[in-house]
Amino acid sequence: MKNVSMSRRRFLTASGVAGAGLLVSGCDALDAITQRGGHMRGILESAEWLTYRAQRLLVGESLAQEFTEADIRQPMRPNGVTHPQDADYLDLQAAGFESYRLAVEGLVERPLSLSLGDVRAMPARTQITRHDCVEGWSCIAKWTGVPLAAVLDRAGVRREARFVVFHCFDTIERSLAGEVKYYESIDMIDARHPQTILAYGMNDTLLPIENGAPLRVRVERQLGYKMAKYIRRIELVENYVDIGEGRGSYWADRGYEWYAGI
Amino acid sequence: MPKAKPEISPDAQEAPAPSSRLVYRQALSTRVTHWLWAVSLFFLLMSGLQIFNAHPALYLGHQSGFEFDNTVLRIGVEEAATGPVGYTELLGFRVETTGFLGLSGGSGAQQARAFSSWATIPSGQDLASGRVVHFFFAWLLCFTLLIWLLTSVASGHLKRDILPRRTDLAALGADMADHLRLRFHRGRSYGPLQKLSYALVLLVLLPLMILTGLAMSPGMNAAVPFLADMFGGRQTARTLHFLGMALILLFFIVHILMVALAGPFNEMRSMITGWYRAEDVRASKRKGESQ
Known part of the structure; x- marks a missing residue:
């Protein structure tokens, strides 16, 4: 008992x-500990620096995994803005992007203004890679474009340039404070990586509108939100404090990591 | 030394056995790493569920099937004649889980979320913050596990106390029977089931969580592509990461239950101060023989 x-x-x-x-x-x-701008949040965010340093050390120059034609089993899943409604973009789209010009400026010797014809005339690279979204899903697709390094070399990057900023056509946020167009940035290591391309083709066709036509960047060793779509202008900068709210990317300004290698 | 004088146990419910003594059972390194793991895993679990909520489906293979079906688990919400219904679909079998998974909250403030707000950090839908919390504690867990592994190998703790021996495996059946009868042996060293579960968690499950976590990183995929391939692709790694979480959660529930059943005061004291009231097995055996 x-x-x-x-x-x-x-x-x-x-x-x-x-x-x-x-x-x-x-x-x-x-x-409370995750409150943005708070002291605890600052401590938690310090892990991002550790991840960035550790991955730069471990990953080095290695290439992202490439897949075969057989691995392309579905259309590329679009995410975020899938059709910009901005007037200048709609005008370009109506004319088949004929008058589109990619501006390359900032800390460069020779600012560029490239038509799609100019971009397509440059050496191309095609790669079948897996796109990993920050939400957790993955999708494999084939991407064709010009290595960003080739474009940078053509413009002549000045020594003090440390980041490449992508300014985009698409308005991702409309609020009382005004409209926010998408922006992203990567460091020179990713910018000069052989798989980092300005893609104009996808799965053997022209890059569709929903996937970022006429040009989007592929940064294969990071998450999807780093791969800006609808690129209007590329700017080389020493730092990104004056871009957006100062954290280097639309999503970084909203609490996501600037370095999205994990 | 407490060993010298027979101390009267402060917890009245645990009447001291005829021959029990306080032994120094948990080294400082064991205690510190134990509580760092406890804190890390708590935050990793709840921030992990937050991250899962951003895309509450699990797949097998390299990619997520949107135009083909390789889904193994999906938690969601669908419109029924009576209104929205939360559901969980595991390997094709669908059950309604309104109030718990898929759809939760009071009737006035129902939220379509895979895991309810009480299970996630932060409580609201916030993937960015969930990731910040997750990776901070992931680093803490890695460091703690690495330090523990190194010190445990060096001190012999791993071999002496954690790795089950042949005799432990032989005694496994009897130990299980004892556990089922809620009869616990309070020895200086861990019992066979304890050793086996601690070894599985520390040497198999936690490393598996770290590896499947890294297999999801596009950066690490470039450095070590065989990691994701080894698990059958990034999406399978994500599924295994989730499964590992469920197993660690199961371990946690059993662990807490065992602590409570075996004598929470004594168990907590040993994990905080290091001192544990152990039964003197030889003494009680001799006593049993003489009767």
């Missing part, structure tokens, strides 16, 4: 401990 009551008491204690655990987890107090 004694044993039975002992185990029952112990069982109740066990339930109590488990219950207390649930209570703690149900508490919204934990939200």
